[in-house]
Amino acid sequence: MEADLLILGAGVAGVYAALAAEERGAKVLLLAKDPFPSGSTPWAQGGVAFPLDEEDLEAHLQDTLRAGRGLVDPAAARSILEEAPRHLERLRALGLAFHPDPTREGGHSRPRVRHLGGDRTGALLLEGLRARLKAPIREGWTALSLLLEGKRVAGVLALGPEGPVAVRAGAVLLATGGFGRLFPVTTNPPGATGDGLALAFQAGATLRDLEFVQFHPTALPSGALVSEACRGEGAVLLNALGERFMPRYDPAGELAPRDVVARAVFQEGLRTGGVYLDLRPIPRLEARFPTVVAQARALGLDPLREPLPVAPAAHYAMGGILTDLLGFTGVKGLFAAGEVASTGLHGANRLASNSLLEGLVMGHRAALAALEDLAFPQNPEPLPVLAAPPGILPSLREGAGRALGVVRRGEGLAAFLRFLEDLPLEERPLASRAELEAGSLLLLARLMARGALEREESRGAHFREDHPKEGKPRHTLFRKG
Template identity: 45%
Template sequence: MEQVDFLVIGAGIAGLSAAICLAEVGKVMVVTKEELAESNTAYAQGGIAVAMGGEEDVALHLEDTMSAGDGLVNREAAAVLVEQGPRRVEELLAWGTKFDRENGELMRTREGAHSRSRILHANGDATGKEIAVSLLRHVRQMNSIELMEWTTGVDLMVEDGRVVGATLLDGEGGVRAVRAKAVLLASGGAGQVYSDTTNPAVATGDGIAMAYRAGAEVSDMEFYQFHPTAFSMPGAPRFLMSEALRGEGAYLVNAKGERFMERYHPLLELAPRDVVARAITREGMDGEVYLDMRHVKKDLHARFPGISKFLAKYQMDLGRDLIPVRPAAHYLMGGVRTDVHGRTSLPGLYAAGEAACTGVHGANRLASNSLLEGLVFGVLAAEAMVADHREQGIKITDKAADVVTSAGGGTTGEAATERWIAELRDLMWKNAGLLRDAAGLRQAQRGLDALAVTMPRGMFRRALEARNLHLVAGLIVTAAMGREESRGAHYRNDFPERQAVARHSVMAAGRLEFVR
């Protein structure tokens, strides 16, 4: 049994931002499944959207966010995001974050659905990595923060309706119980629920699954954003081809060499991501779709060094070749339901970043708002954890934890577990992906029911991830079946129209409802 003041599960931008704030008042433990640099944050290429041009810029950023969210954005959360964003980015600058500059001034680029250039980037296309390094450097200077790598969350500990800690699986295979006055889930998204994703292997929806099993509400799980342009070559990973490429002038062309976005949206290649993703999917039915930058007269290697390095492995070059692309699962707008301060429906439990759902993204996240979300709401959640702790005078007890050390019924082999996970991911991609209908979603549910019978068992990381992926997949399918309309990233071929009233899906304890 271990005791800390605050337990943070996840070491991306939301978790580390929160930990820095929490460390000022107590002992903090931050756990992450792999090494500290491995998170969705570190894979973010395009940049961080922030309105640093005064009140008009902030107001426009708010309206762009509202518009992209297709009628479902929580305006209060979006206002908090854009208003507090500049202050948080200034903190990053003070901590040594090196955003790209031109003639001494911060460079600002534009991405899809933004009304003006407000995207800051670092090292061309490695913004998330630079922010992660900066935050880690700052965290390592704080003695009250304990960092635990190669540690997987198993389940939350709940006593008398309150979350009081979590059980963890460490890198040596040992199960540990950690009690805390408050727990923050900042564990990121769940892109690995789909066979095609831009997310790293750690994105298996652990925090969302842990929260739901503990009784917390989740919201808007049907809204999974598929990034329009992931590298598409047989045998190659679905490497993200940043939206910043289109911001710098890249065209989308079909197998005939024709630009086609004028048929889908007046903003052409800079239309909202859901529109572009569906357009590419439809055009791709007749052959490959490509990104074309051959006409762009810039030093593309200098602007996009990471992407250029990746493409070189496949003998391709941005300035010379048509780059084959197709959509891939990228970002979950839904998650553990919270208020704007990160409070969930369970006392003692908080969530921030992609694992949380404040409603800030609505039905479709505005490009490059994700890093800003983690930065802003990570701090807000930490502030709420401290305030609630002080107000309620919470004390850590010495009560022993009832730690589950076995998943029951023996242990499934690693190879069998990998095959099981691959089957689930393929099932979700084919039946609950970018374009949905009732028949496909019912097929997905039947497949998930069948997979439940052979669920991998054992107290090892991949078995735990399999359990979490299965639960998250079920939440996505259930919410998608219930939403009989097309809105933002959720598109139903059998219900192509949008309903007049926007409602959020909310699930807890097996119940689904839609609320204003």
């Protein structure tokens, strides 16, 4: 198999990138390890944040900067937000009928989040994009490592239905999503194991700010998410005593930034024994949030009659592979877009619904940039695969939940790091999918714990009980060797 552009991952970033490359006449190969629809994209409920107009662009930028607590790159954020309206038009031209009235979500000063099919935005967006794609999505293909010749990436070693295959390409775009599966309670799908970050790390790319993982404040006991848009439309948080507590934590109440709400939910849960989300104030609840209602009913709960038990769950990786504003990783032939990347848009805390937007804008840009610099070296060789025994995962997750959760402490992080150093992480010529995933998660746990321990401050999604104040803004960078 050979292609001009090899795209790994069929979420919003990968599929939108493939469309852009096909429009330029390129030969595209799109591999995904799970059957379509895969990744976090089809699970996205709330919507996509698009600035409403020129004036709102400034307000959207300010909201993004405020949420990101000093670590958003203002130039990157401005550039992505400026391009957003063009993509809304393009999506509409492709037949995606966003609801005419935008919704307001936490951290946004105005209603500017566009949704499809009530709370089915991600699923309908992805299906709508896929329907316009000419190339098939090849499912059941797991990228194990990158092929390299000299210092240039020239394809991947992938595990296909019939075994390992070296797939050559003029450029590779990583669109493999995040790593929420490091945590015991997460809103992320089973494939969110951070493989793309491990592949890029092995090839010499820089990873940035991995310690910033956003915890969604309101997940059901199953990990299913209750969209922030519910709070935007009137749902209130109650503690086990039946008290509405958010106004005590933040003047914006239930619509405070996610990190503030997640910590408040965590603390009120500890203090009173539980936290509940009351959806009954939402008019026409079942029509507006059909997925949420169905997910609650699947657990035997009835949101039309009773408040739902909720808790914070690992949700979104703000950090990722450092890229420029064209999705270039600094390693020749290697690009990254979507949740796997760190462009500087999210800083220490992502503003709700900015991630699908980033996947669209950066997927499109990265595809075009990659096509500008294709090369086909003769004899690329696969890099070693990072692998670990899948049996480590239960204790790895339990430890991550304790040490790297909503509230962190230095001793807990140091102890977790010592535990991680004793777990076997090997470089091998080949591995199974399960071994690759365990290896990726172990690598990320080590880097993240180191970043969280060294960051002796509290900022955005990173809260250190032993260092509760914000220090000087700085990034954490991780490189192999």
